[in-house]
Amino acid sequence: MTAYIRRLGDSNWIAFALFLAGSAVGSTSAFASPYSDINAAAAAGPISVEQLRGNISVLEGSGGNIGVLSGRDGLLMVDAGIAVSRHMIVDALHKIRPGAPRYVINTHWHWDHTDGNGWLRKAGAVIIADKQAVRRLTQTIRVVEWEHTFTPIAKSALPNRIITGDRTMHFDGETIQIRHYAPGHTDGDISVYFTKADVLQTGDTFWNGVYPFIDYVTGGSIDGAISAANANIAMASDHTQVIPGHGPSGGRAELVEFRDMLVAIRSRVAALKAQGKSLAEIVAAKPTADYDAKWGGSVISGALFTALVYRGV
DSSP: OHHHHHHHOTTOHHHHHHHHHHHHTTOSGGGOOSHHHHHHHHHHOOOEEEEOSSSEEEEESSSSOEEEEEETTEEEEEOOOOGGGHHHHHHHHHHHOSSOOSEEEOSSSOHHHHTTHHHHHHTTOEEEEEHHHHHHHTSOEEEGGGTEEEOOOOGGGSOSEEESSOEEEEETTEEEEEEEOOSSSSSSOEEEEETTTTEEEEEEEEETTSOOOOOGGGTOOHHHHHHHHHHHHHHOOTTOEEEEEESSOBOHHHHHHHHHHHHHHHHHHHHHHHTTOOHHHHHHHOTTTTTHHHHOSSSSOHHHHHHHHHHTO
């Protein structure tokens, strides 16, 4: 334990809290970093392609989901995946439509959505992102829950069209609305809505069927995540197809189910914390137990999600 504390440093209190919580439930494995596992999965593939409507497809398998609008104007991507998947992404895009992507919209700064920016810019794409997301990409950021320190990316890989407010684009007959969220998952998240097709891409403000990550280091919080979930519900009709940051495509019903899960677990953790219980005690109480079978099957376990919620209540 002493070596663990020394390695983390005093400022990374949450990692030590997670260690203690893991000890309370008999294992630290629940808190292992997802970072290397996600990269390994992206390198191994495969990249699956799901056709939605209105010439919009979803590529899944390179970190976060990648939305693709294709047509006579070329290709427009929403998020860039992880660079180790480059050749598989290129092959998948070529099957949709030959040619290099013209635009890439980053929903936020996390590497599993932006790591492909470098090769896409070299291929000639314009990379669009919120100014806060771009600022985060230029910083050194330690995210202890991932056990990884992100360092500034090369200038040549940064988004080269920075937006500060909501925007509307027109591409291949589609009207594309780019809208900003208040800080929730991070402090630089945006959604992308294809109005003609009625397809909404949410980035990591919605994880379909799995617990989400909340990035407190760069402005996220459980309350902000709930607000973003409510914003997504407000943007969607019963007809809207929704591309989440992670998980399969869904609809408004899945957005509501996700929001309700966030609210319920927040309420449970807050009640236990109000009783004076420590993080280790709250994790041991398993406030997510009846949700874990559905939501705990990915990189964020019920124990880790409990710790993330605890941090914000």
